[in-house]
Amino acid sequence: MFRSVDDNLPSVIPMFPLPSALLLPGGHLPLNIFEPRYLAMIDAALASPDRLIGMVQPVEDDQTMDTQTQPVPGLFSIGCAGRITYFQETEDQRYLIALTGVSRFRLIDQQLQPSGFRNAEIDWHEFAADMQADTSDIDRQPLIAVMKQYFKLKGFDADWSQIEQSENDQLLATLSMVCPFEVAEKQALLEANDAASRADLLIAMMEIALHDDNGGQDARH
Known part of the structure; x- marks a missing residue:
């Protein structure tokens, strides 16, 4: 080959x-x-x-x-x-x-x-x-906070202690892959330049889903 x-x-x-x-x-x-x-x-x-x-x-x-x-x-x-x-x-x-x-x-x-x-x-x-491992820093606190709301909305179970201990790249890869986003959204996650960009996209996508479910109210409140 x-x-x-x-x-x-x-x-x-x-x-x-x-x-x-x-x-x-x-x-x-x-x-x-x-x-x-x-x-x-x-x-x-x-x-x-x-x-x-x-x-x-x-x-x-x-x-x-x-x-x-x-x-x-x-x-x-x-x-x-x-x-x-x-x-x-x-x-x-x-x-x-x-x-x-x-x-x-x-x-x-x-x-x-x-x-x-x-x-x-x-x-x-x-x-x-x-x-190579992506060692770029991400702000995990808002990501996990929105993730908990999103998982509750979707009825997903999660081992939060294990999630808290996971490396950034593994957390982002797993979350991007398991969330039921649309094809175009998944493609955007794939094409993100780095871990920080992918984390920002994930937060935005989950917040949109929460916003829609709340009838337009801010998902963070």
């Missing part, structure tokens, strides 16, 4: 287009694979040295994209590669897998494979920082 010019990551990987399935560097995404073409995709990934899959969101029908920023029609141009870190084959021939996020990438092109899935030609250069 071709390698990228700057490191040991490949420049071509199997691609899994899936709406509302957000993977971030350091995050963990469980998947249930059952379509024949995507079973073949997993086989191809497992046979490669890196065991990588590129997660990309399809663009929704009501969204318009500039063709210069969307080189592959119907797909967002920024995705995230995940390494298969768990694999199980079921008796009914499904694959249960888990991906661990490695790095974001820019989608350059795609190639249809004989078994029906697509390989993605990708560029990693602008996301080199994803390979």
